[in-house]
Amino acid sequence: MYSRALRPLRAVKARSWGPQLTRSYASIPGRPVVDEETTHFGYRDVPKSEKENMVKEVFSSVASKYDVMNDAMSMGVHRLWKDEFVSLLKPGSTRVGKVTRCIDVAGGTGDIALRILDYAREKKADRDLVVDLVDINPEMLKEGQKRFRKTMYHGTPQVAFHVGNAQELGQERFPDSTYDIYTIAFGIRNCTDIPAVLREAHRVLKPGGVFACLEFSKVTQPALASMYESYSFSVIPLLGTIMAGDRASYQYLVESIRRFPSQEDFSRMISDAGFEVGEPEDGGAWRNLWGGISAIHTGVKVA
Amino acid sequence: MAAPRLIPRSIRRSNNFYLKSRHVLSIVSQARQVTKPAYEGHIPLNWAENAFMAVGSAVMSLLDPRRGDMIAALGETTAGNSLYHLREQMLESPEGRKILRERPRVNTDTVDMEKLSALPEGTFGRAYTNWLERCGVTPDTREPVHYIDDPELAYVIQRYRECHDFYHALCNLPVNVESELALKWFEFVHFGLPMAGLGAVFGPLRLNAEKRERLFREYIPWALRCGSTAKPLITVYWEERWEQNIVDMKQELGIWDPPPAVWSKALKESQKAKEKRQARMPDSASIKS
Numbered sequence: 001m002y003s004r005a006l007r008p009l010r011a012v013k014a015r016s017w018g019p020q021l022t023r024s025y026a027s028i029p030g031r032p033v034v035d036e037e038t039t040h041f042g043y044r045d046v047p048k049s050e051k052e053n054m055v056k057e058v059f060s061s062v063a064s065k066y067d068v069m070n071d072a073m074s075m076g077v078h079r080l081w082k083d084e085f086v087s088l089l090k091p092g093s094t095r096v097g098k099v100t101r102c103i104d105v106a107g108g109t110g111d112i113a114l115r116i117l118d119y120a121r122e123k124k125a126d127r128d129l130v131v132d133l134v135d136i137n138p139e140m141l142k143e144g145q146k147r148f149r150k151t152m153y154h155g156t157p158q159v160a161f162h163v164g165n166a167q168e169l170g171q172e173r174f175p176d177s178t179y180d181i182y183t184i185a186f187g188i189r190n191c192t193d194i195p196a197v198l199r200e201a202h203r204v205l206k207p208g209g210v211f212a213c214l215e216f217s218k219v220t221q222p223a224l225a226s227m228y229e230s231y232s233f234s235v236i237p238l239l240g241t242i243m244a245g246d247r248a249s250y251q252y253l254v255e256s257i258r259r260f261p262s263q264e265d266f267s268r269m270i271s272d273a274g275f276e277v278g279e280p281e282d283g284g285a286w287r288n289l290w291g292g293i294s295a296i297h298t299g300v301k302v303a
Numbered sequence: 304m305a306a307p308r309l310i311p312r313s314i315r316r317s318n319n320f321y322l323k324s325r326h327v328l329s330i331v332s333q334a335r336q337v338t339k340p341a342y343e344g345h346i347p348l349n350w351a352e353n354a355f356m357a358v359g360s361a362v363m364s365l366l367d368p369r370r371g372d373m374i375a376a377l378g379e380t381t382a383g384n385s386l387y388h389l390r391e392q393m394l395e396s397p398e399g400r401k402i403l404r405e406r407p408r409v410n411t412d413t414v415d416m417e418k419l420s421a422l423p424e425g426t427f428g429r430a431y432t433n434w435l436e437r438c439g440v441t442p443d444t445r446e447p448v449h450y451i452d453d454p455e456l457a458y459v460i461q462r463y464r465e466c467h468d469f470y471h472a473l474c475n476l477p478v479n480v481e482s483e484l485a486l487k488w489f490e491f492v493h494f495g496l497p498m499a500g501l502g503a504v505f506g507p508l509r510l511n512a513e514k515r516e517r518l519f520r521e522y523i524p525w526a527l528r529c530g531s532t533a534k535p536l537i538t539v540y541w542e543e544r545w546e547q548n549i550v551d552m553k554q555e556l557g558i559w560d561p562p563p564a565v566w567s568k569a570l571k572e573s574q575k576a577k578e579k580r581q582a583r584m585p586d587s588a589s590i591k592s
Contacts, residue, residue: 234355235352235355238352241356241372242356242360242373245373
């Protein structure tokens with residue numbers, strides 16, 4: 001086969017989640033039976049304590065090709081969504097010297113952070129805006145740092161990278177009421193405890209601060225829903241197999257999208273965390289993009 | 304393949320376009336719901352996914368020939384009816400039937416490398432281990448089958464993949480690109496697998512002019528003649544013929560040597576595998592040397 005004729009063979013990851021998922025604590029001798037609460041990992045049920053690690057593994061394995069795969073899977077549309085997301089926020093201030101502090105959680109490769117900085121610079125002539133990029137996965141952050149090295153923001157105080165857990169950012173590094181804008185794009189569905197993430201967001205935002213979340217959501221229009229379903233479950237895992245040699249991670253991706261709450265439910269969760277949201281309709285508490293394939297949820301922290 | 308009537312008459316007859324389109328679209332999405340996996344590692348695909356995978360793996364194999372998993376996927380998605388033909392060949396011979404019954408696998412766990420390298424020179428087993436060492440490869444780097452629905456046909460294609468090295472050893476060809484292509488031509492003529500044909504046709508594009516010229520002048524005529532007259536190699540139970548004299552074997556199977564090949568430095572695979580084995584069993588390693 002050619003593969004051997006041209007050495008060295010690159011290690012292709014063919015992951016199987018089987019052994020990890022079927023491991024049961026009761027079967028390990030000597031271990032006490034832990035009555036563990038389970039949560040969903042795509043369509044599977046896993047102990048809550050394991051989900052974080054499994055998600056971390058998924059993103060470690062996709063990190064190096066993350067941006068390319070996003071472009072391939074959404075055919076470039078994710079760029080439009082992210083552009084609209086940031087335009088909606090209008091980050092930055094025309095007043096020279098005013099420091100707008102933004103935190104981009106699960107920011108990974110820096111798509112949103114970069115757009116925020118560019119918007120502030122281009123539209124508001126704002127070079128004082130600061131973005132703290134937080135991600136639980138160090139490999140994703142490395143990709144983000146690599147991307148930022150190609151930009152003018154490298155080496156400036158405008159961007160900082162942190163390893164952190166969205167559910168528990170930590171009082172020391174992320175004190176209360178520090179940020180004007182909190183963004184999380186395509187990250188919150190991977191978190192085990194969404195209300196905890198929302199509570200942390202509420203904590204670190206200043207009164208008057210804006211919470212904004214861009215995430216895959218429910219498509220209600222039936223024709224679009226069927227096509228989207230076929231595309232998600234047929235094309236995306238195959239694209240993952242072909243381009244990245246990793247079917248399981250992309251299968252997890254499409255399953256986790258299906259598991260995420262609907263627009264109404266999620267906006268209710270946001271309002272439960274203490275944010276002021278708009279009317280429970282498209283254009284109010286959320287804004288559907290492309291028929292609901294993704295949606296932008298916003299909320300304001302009132303004093 | 305006749306599809307069952309999926310659209311009920313009441314809907315087909317109605318003038319309501321919305322109703323009809325909804326039903327059709329739900330069928331398109333249901334068509335994606337394929338059967339449950341038939342064996343470990345099985346990924347059932349419907350016809351559209353299969354076509355997508357065939358095209359995608361073809362493109363990826365050309366872009367990056369080191370992606371063994373893509374070459375394997377291409378072979379499986381384009382296999383079509385050729386596997387039925389190979390299985391027929393196996394069923395027609397007693398040796399082939401035995402293989403289908405016992406389903407032997409070829410990897411370092413099932414094949415005792417130490418025993419084979421202790422065999423006398425001139426036997427098939429010894430020739431095989433000599434060839435493995437000379438090229439520096441192991442039989443462990445084969446991707447498992449994913450995209451064939453019938454478990455027996457999945458075994459047939461797995462057997463074909465795993466026996467590839469035996470053909471190398473028998474024909475005494477190294478693992479460089481020209482020799483692989485010569486073997487691909489041989490396999491295409493002999494087994495009739497579309498993937499072998501694709502490899503045979505597109506592979507030479509990656510060679511420089513001189514090597515390509517040699518391939519067409521010397522190797523391909525050999526491959527065409529030898530491949531078409533040889534006894535069906537898929538029916539050969541290689542694991543029971545380790546002690547057979549290799550010259551006798553070649554005569555029995557109707558294979559003769561290709562033009563001499565250029566052997567390059569050994570690859571690192573077998574060295575790594577040897578170190579792993581010795582690390583696992585430190586005592587036996589000292590006895591072996």
